[in-house]
Amino acid sequence: MSPWEILELEPCNDARAIKRAYAKKLKQTRPDEKPEEFQQLHSAYKWALKAAEELKEEKKEGEEPHSTEVLAEVASAEQAALSTEAAQLQGQAETPVQQRSELNHQDQSPVTHEAIEQAPPEVSLDQGQETEGERQREASTEKPVEEQHSKDKNAHEDIVQENPIEEDDTEQDPQRALRIAEYHRVLEQVDRLLQEPSNFNVKENWRFLTDTPYMLDEEYNWNLGLSIFERFARINFQASETTSKGKKQAQISNNILQYCNSLFDWDGNASYLYGALDESLCDCIFNSLQSEEVTVDPAQGLRGGRKLIRQKITQPEETYDQYYFGHLLARGVAVLLDVLLLYVAVGFIASIVMMKVYDMSEGAATTITLGICGLAYLLVAWIAESSRFQATPGKYLMGYKVTNKKFERIGYGHGLWRLLSFTLTLPLGKIGWLINCFLGGNLIHDRLSASHVINMRKSREEYLRRLRGEG
């Protein structure tokens, strides 16, 4: 069935008739009752509306070839007249950058809270393009500026060069002149702050940006956002360059980037920013914006209640298709590390106490405390390996995890079983060690307790390597 048949309508270019036909059919095809038929009807309706528009245009072109020009003029005049911000958002300029700049130049409605004024309509598309061209040229001629001062000047030129075109407007519109003055003042403040690496990563220091109501003005917001974006990008780009050479330089931290992004919507205007600035500069900022996960605190604004109990959203456990057993030697080292750690933490003090209070010799005290540490290790290993870390500190450092046969976390019960198996194998002494050498990392007590010690780090790296290799 063709869309026209579905709508039970003769092909036509009358949008009103199509809507009427659709409404009539829709009442027999309610979306909640007949979902599939409804989808069909709805797409037929959308298609017919589009077709009607095309038909209309064709007809006009065919019948009155001259009228097209007139129509186009009317359309553009209309477009210019609708110079509210949102009108420009819909503007069908050729490239997004132009569209955006057109928006900036046409929106000149003064910032007053009561009056809603229409902006002067006489700004054509060409002017927008010209300015944009200039801006782009500037951006490309601008060298990776090391001298902070020249940046200032550049930014100044940025605005000044735009001005000649709109000088008349500026005279007519004192509000706009005020906005431009404010823009320069705020930008100076930004530059001063950027001179102090110790202060520029404190979010409170950036609050001044919202002190002016002009922030809500599209033109002001975009221009200031662009200038700040450029400065940030240069600093971070330079910092990443020097860091790779081994020196360290302060970067704009992520929370400042997120804050400014929330004010200037860099994310939403990414295509315009890429159009205005170097790709590597933009990447530098957008990559850091991407890497951070923005989480809104759901408890914000919640009032009252004795206590908010947050339940942790359990992260899905790591799963890979192949796992690698931990190495015997590395595991030995991990155990030694753990015992040493316990000795430093507890045993050291204990032995001093023994020496002072019980008058033991240093050697005897050390031997006893080492024995205590060995026992304590068993207890710590049980708790730590069964916990969500699945590893003792030593194993954790090695990137090892204790799992059951399904490579999942073992519980405390299973952990106790594992502990018992280990103590049972201890009397085997050197023979045990010898046998273990031939078991490929799956040791006697692991086998006895149906658990594994897995080298998670290697498993992950191998998994990623295979993915890349195959891709």
Place this chain on the structure above:
Amino acid sequence: MAIIGIDLGTTNSACGVMTDEGVTLIPNRLGEALTPSVVGLDDDGKLVVGKTAKERLINHSDTTVAAFKRLMGTDHKIKLGRQQFSAPELSALVLRSLKEDAEAYLKEEVTEAVISVPAYFNDNQRQATKLAGELAGLKVERLINEPTAAAIAYGLHDKREGNFLVLDLGGGTFDVSILEFFDGIMEVHASAGDNFLGGEDFVEAMIDSTLEELALKKSSLKPHELQNLYMQMETAKRRISQQSEQLLTLKIGGRELEWRVTPEWFEKLSTPLLLRAKRPIERAMRDADLPPSKIDEVILVGGSTRLALFRSMVGRMFGRLPSCHLDPDTVVAMGAAIQAGLKAKNSALDDIVLTDVCPYTLGTGIVNEDSPQLGNYFLPIIERNTVVPVSIVRSVCTARDDQNEVCIDIYQGENRLVKKNVYLGELTVPVPKKPRGEEVVEVRYSYDMNGLLEVDVTVASTGKTFNKLVEFTPGALSAQDKAQALVKLAKLKFHPREDEENQALLARGERLYEAGLGEQRDYISKLLASFDRVLDKQNLVEIGKVRAEITEIFDKLDGEDWI
């Protein structure tokens, strides 16, 4: 049997019903249309909901909670006294109170309701709202988007045809919808929004700024000081455009301070929030692909749209004054009631059909072989602003040799990386072992009129289908948990209906006492003592008389237009 329409808001809730005479709002036990979404337990362990609970928020903040709608769809729980409650449970208590009001008003049992949710609520939040209805003993077959409800109310009221832009700035959420109304058809073109932006955020910003200037930490304040501060700021916010300067006496940190609230200060604080509000409006306009000239009317819904700053921003964006001739606080409840009437197939409404869209992109994760460290890519299946109900299939294949399982993660959002989108659940299906790419599974997403998602996965080679309504939902309950929650909530009882007004008055008196000073305090405490004596005598006529007198006095004392 009547189906009621409920607007379950962050700050206030309301309900309405469609009768032969038209839409009516149902008054609560205090005779008011709005019931504050505040829940508390009083000293006897009885349940307090609404205005009484709101009055108790200051002195009994341990056992009272507000704005819990923000926690819908999360795993968080709130402790009131010794008991723990989840957000759906607290919402259920508000719903139960509304349900009882409706039953008293209609003089019949009410078991079914249409509940409105923010258009931009995600699947988890919608499921939580549905759950809240169930826990309150209401069958909720239909959830309606708040802006859509408002547009229905306007559409029916004005009988105007054309394109509407609805901006709904409530207590905690912001919604934008673009709709067209013609020949009895209400068609939603696009929806966008921000689930964490509302009137409460403006108050929060005022408080944060005040405390920062006074070099105080929020956590260092006593609960009642903090709640008092909330109330004072809330009131100051409401008056901000009428008064050039307000002098508040703040009692914080054991000191009394004079604090000046000026429109300039407020404007400064609001700027970041207003900037956030602009984004969804711009996006909805882009998505609907309509030039602003084709928007016939901009409609404001939600109490926070009374803010002059918000209005003037909208005015500047669209070059016209927005309309709001229906009460922005109750228009959503009216719309929900109309939808409920539609659902009950009330003959007068048979000629209205509503079509809605899905506000988010829904999709699944696919293996990202270019940069595995960033996590999987997002494969959109249902694009945002597709008209619903809709059902779309996409095929995916295995990523590795001899893969024996395929895990379909379900995500919602607009980012190309899954980890930055909202995780809704997952479904794992077994597949025969074959070389990479040879085993194909078909993933079907079906999105219904309520905004709830169902996922079917069919393995092409075996023809087996696995189906689920999104299974692993944060905060979802098993049948057993649900039964337990029902028992827990059933144990909580309201005060007798006729006693509610007395309780509200006592709570209000307590609050005034807290805020008052010196002589005023003595006076209030005397009034309350005399009221207690009258209550003891249990003479209804006398109680009514004294209550009216004291209410009048309190009205004079009470500078705050609090509610």
